[in-house]
């Protein structure tokens with residue numbers, strides 16, 4: 093077992109999160125640092141995700157490391173029935189670090205138990221994606237100046253959206269107030285509301301995406317409502333427009349409000365929002381690069397100064 | 398130390414061995430499987446639908462000359478949390494205690510999530526007990542909760 097791995101955001105203490113946020117800032121100031129000279133990093137994408145893979149591979153390249161790996165399991169021996177364990181053991185002979193994405197939930201946790209080199213989880217099914225959460229936290233810190241005492245409104249698919257679940261769990265260190273805005277079909281699951289209750293986190297649930305809630309919000313976290321989540325397509329057509337953000341809805345919002353979205357979007361943010369200075373989702377995605385540089389250095393025990 | 402009560406003698410007296418008592422009827426055969434009883438060479442008496450002063454109908458298992466490790470016995474708590482273990486020497490109960498639910502349950506419970514790695518790789522399952530009173534487990538790998546009525550043994 094490799095204790096340096098990063099599998100879930102819940103593995104990090106408050107201090108570790110704050111330290112990663114701080115290192116992310118340093119990489120934003122200077123992303124090109126030759127800290128991985130002579131190191132080989134494997135990116136194993138058993139499930140394809142171009143966006144996440146490019147971000148990780150760019151991070152390795154900007155740190156001066158080299159990348160091996162695959163972007164689609166169809167091209168690898170795992171498509172011939174090789175077990176995950178055997179693939180990881182084989183690759184760990186070559187690489188100093190394995191960054192992996194897998195469609196099966198728990199795959200990265202399992203790999204971290206036997207891999208001789210650290211594992212970074214770049215997404216395991218609907219379960220965890222800690223680098224996404226770190227870039228969300230960094231984006232919040234950067235735009236609000238603090239992570240403490242913020243009102244965070246989450247909109248759209250709160251049932252299946254793992255990014256909102258992980259963000260919720262990570263924010264519990266920082267006394268947030270949450271607004272959960274979704275249709276009944278896509279409500280925040282009970283276990284996360286229980287988590288809030290147990291930790292005295294204030295939250296409110298709404299089915300209306302109302303001006304009143306927007307105007308109280310510091311961070312407006314939009315998510316994609318996916319068609320395939322609905323058994324009733326009529327219902328999808330109705331719901332997808334109810335939770336759409338349009339530019340005029342931001343007119344009376346707080347000056348510090350920022351709109352976040354894990355991307356890619358479908359139609360939940362109208363294109364007229366893009367030019368509003370409160371739209372932050374493109375910079376948020378860019379912050380992913382710096383957050384991933386910080387994570388890679390952390391798991392490899394490389395100090396950034 | 399005391400002699401077996403009449404009620405406990407109802408099935409068959411045991412000279413030496415282990416009696417697992419107060420098993421809910423519907424869990425009896427799961428406990429039989431959990432203990433791997435069908436592979437034993439020893440004599441085993443299984444009582445089904447017996448009257449119980451505590452819980453209506455109950456099951457009881459008496460295994461001659463076998464003293465299970467505590468860890469094995471505690472697994473019973475997953476499906477029969479009120480089961481009572483009696484250790485018998487020379488027809489006398491020398492030890493009597495309840496089963497205790499372990500913090501971690503390894504290799505016994507199946508994860509109900511078909512997309513969980515444990516259902517797709519040759520590996521042991523691993524659950525954390527997150528709520529002892531309501532018997533809620535959480536998969537160590539996919540992190541999904543499993544409630545009492547959803548528990549399926551491997």
Ligand SMILES: [Zn+2]
Pocket residue numbers: 198508509510513514515536537538539540541
């Ligand atoms: Zn599982």
